[in-house]
Amino acid sequence: MEKQEAKRLGHRLVLVVYPFQGHINPMLQLATILYSKGFSITIAHPQFNSPNHENHPEFHFVSIPDGLSKTNFSPSNFMAAISALNSNCEAPFQQYMEEMMKVEDPHDRVAGVVYDGFMHFAQVVAINLKLPGINVRTSAAATLLLFAVFPDAHHEKGYISFPESLAQAPVPELQSLDLKGILGSTEIPTPILELRATVTDTTKKASAIIVNTVHFLEQQTLTKVQEHFPSPVFSLGPFHKLAPSASSSLLKEDSSCISWLDKQAPKSVICISFGSMVSMDEKELVEMAWGLANSEQPFLWVVRPGSVRGLEWIELLPESFKERVEGRGCIVKWAPQKEVLAHGAVGGFWSHCGWNSTLESVCEGVPMLCRPYFGDQGLSAKYVCSVWKVGLELEGDLERGKIERAIRRLMVETEGVEIRQRAKDLKHKAELCLSEDGSTYNALNELAQHILSFG
Numbered sequence: 001m002e003k004q005e006a007k008r009l010g011h012r013l014v015l016v017v018y019p020f021q022g023h024i025n026p027m028l029q030l031a032t033i034l035y036s037k038g039f040s041i042t043i044a045h046p047q048f049n050s051p052n053h054e055n056h057p058e059f060h061f062v063s064i065p066d067g068l069s070k071t072n073f074s075p076s077n078f079m080a081a082i083s084a085l086n087s088n089c090e091a092p093f094q095q096y097m098e099e100m101m102k103v104e105d106p107h108d109r110v111a112g113v114v115y116d117g118f119m120h121f122a123q124v125v126a127i128n129l130k131l132p133g134i135n136v137r138t139s140a141a142a143t144l145l146l147f148a149v150f151p152d153a154h155h156e157k158g159y160i161s162f163p164e165s166l167a168q169a170p171v172p173e174l175q176s177l178d179l180k181g182i183l184g185s186t187e188i189p190t191p192i193l194e195l196r197a198t199v200t201d202t203t204k205k206a207s208a209i210i211v212n213t214v215h216f217l218e219q220q221t222l223t224k225v226q227e228h229f230p231s232p233v234f235s236l237g238p239f240h241k242l243a244p245s246a247s248s249s250l251l252k253e254d255s256s257c258i259s260w261l262d263k264q265a266p267k268s269v270i271c272i273s274f275g276s277m278v279s280m281d282e283k284e285l286v287e288m289a290w291g292l293a294n295s296e297q298p299f300l301w302v303v304r305p306g307s308v309r310g311l312e313w314i315e316l317l318p319e320s321f322k323e324r325v326e327g328r329g330c331i332v333k334w335a336p337q338k339e340v341l342a343h344g345a346v347g348g349f350w351s352h353c354g355w356n357s358t359l360e361s362v363c364e365g366v367p368m369l370c371r372p373y374f375g376d377q378g379l380s381a382k383y384v385c386s387v388w389k390v391g392l393e394l395e396g397d398l399e400r401g402k403i404e405r406a407i408r409r410l411m412v413e414t415e416g417v418e419i420r421q422r423a424k425d426l427k428h429k430a431e432l433c434l435s436e437d438g439s440t441y442n443a444l445n446e447l448a449q450h451i452l453s454f455g
């Protein structure tokens with residue numbers, strides 16, 4: 001990112017946010033990146049999970065009525081959330097844009113609508129207003145391909161299914177990873193297929209596609225993605241490194257874990273965090289606790305309040321566990337994760353493999369223990385373990401003995417040493433992409449030119 005305040009270009013981009021943590025973070029980072037190139041920024045976000053406007057005085061914010069009531073809406077049902085947001089936000093957003101364009105200053109003209117791929121209504125509004133729509137993928141480029149390659153195979157029972165015998169079949173488009181590993185299941189429900197088809201159709205209408213990925217991480221896949229989509233694809237990741245921006249956490253970050261990390265030996269700590277959406281049951285919590293205790297490694301464990309079904313937090317864990325790990329374990333409700341992963345004491349990251357967490361770990365050279373739960377997480381875990389080989393996957397039921405062994409394999413055994421070296425190499429390559437003439441640096445300049453060429 002440019003250090004000096006960039007000259008304003010007189011072009012405004014309106015960014016449309018999908019209001020969940022794993023999407024708010026990259027979208028606000030992207031806003032900071034585009035601002036650094038001289039574009040003025042309006043952030044249009046649903047009322048639900050509103051980002052903190054005060055953290056970004058340089059942006060203009062507009063809140064779109066979303067019709068979601070916190071009382072009857074469950075954020076864990078993301079399919080319902082996407083559907084409601086797309087039907088409820090389109091009309092108010094179009095009205096806002098029309099009014100904005102009526103009184104527009106010739107030195108501050110709307111140059112395009114930049115929207116999260118799940119907020120596909122924004123592309124419709126862009127077309128209605130004859131504005132360029134720019135589609136943003138906050139997950140791996142491979143997910144774009146996945147959506148395009150398996151779009152409409154509907155099964156009469158309401159899902160696409162394939163026999164177990166095909167589960168191990170390699171998919172040439174996706175680094176020859178196996179079908180089940182990529183899809184996470186042998187059965188995909190129709191609503192998910194329909195969403196994928198809608199997102200793919202919308203993406204094909206966009207004037208440009210921005211992906212939060214690093215070119216060398218998905219080189220082969222990106223070539224294939226470009227074959228499926230007519231508009232240019234810009235790999236602008238990792239967003240968080242290109243534009244370190246103010247925290248956009250919806251939960252309060254507990255920074256006490258950083259002073260705790262300061263007291264630990266280099267590369268000794270395993271950090272555990274499952275992002276903003278994963279939930280687990282009580283048994284899994286207990287097995288994790290004892291697996292961590294028995295591993296004898298120092299650990300920093302983020303347990304998000306409400307993430308264990310039926311519990312407020314960790315009230316179930318017995319005194320005997322707390323006594324056993326005293327001084328060696330630190331448990332918090334939410335952490336400044338990027339700072340944690342960049343800390344010299346952290347030597348491993350047990351993650352659900354949300355794409356942001358995966359990129360944040362890769363960029364700090366931290367090897368991973370992968371435990372994917374849903375959506376794109378299985379695919380990211382396959383990348384980490386089978387393609388980049390910078391992690392181990394924790395498969396099957398969570399059981400304390402298995403956890404203890406996996407942690408020791410990653411943190412102290414020879415296998416872990418090799419993984420750590422590869423993770424360090426990956427970090428170095430990611431840094432090169434950000435430097436002058438690196439792939440991300442060049443992609444950003446090309447994107448800025450492309451947007452200005454819309455006229």
Ligand code: UDX
Pocket residue numbers: 021022023025138139249273274275276277278302333334335336337338353354355356357358360374375376377
């Ligand atoms: C969701 C999906 O689950 C994920 O698969 C998809 O790729 C993006 O949307 P989430 O589960 O929240 O995201 O995971 P992730 O993508 O890793 O994003 C979580 C973000 O919250 C990261 O930027 C991480 O740094 C941040 N975080 C997490 C914190 O700041 N503190 C924490 O304690 C935990």
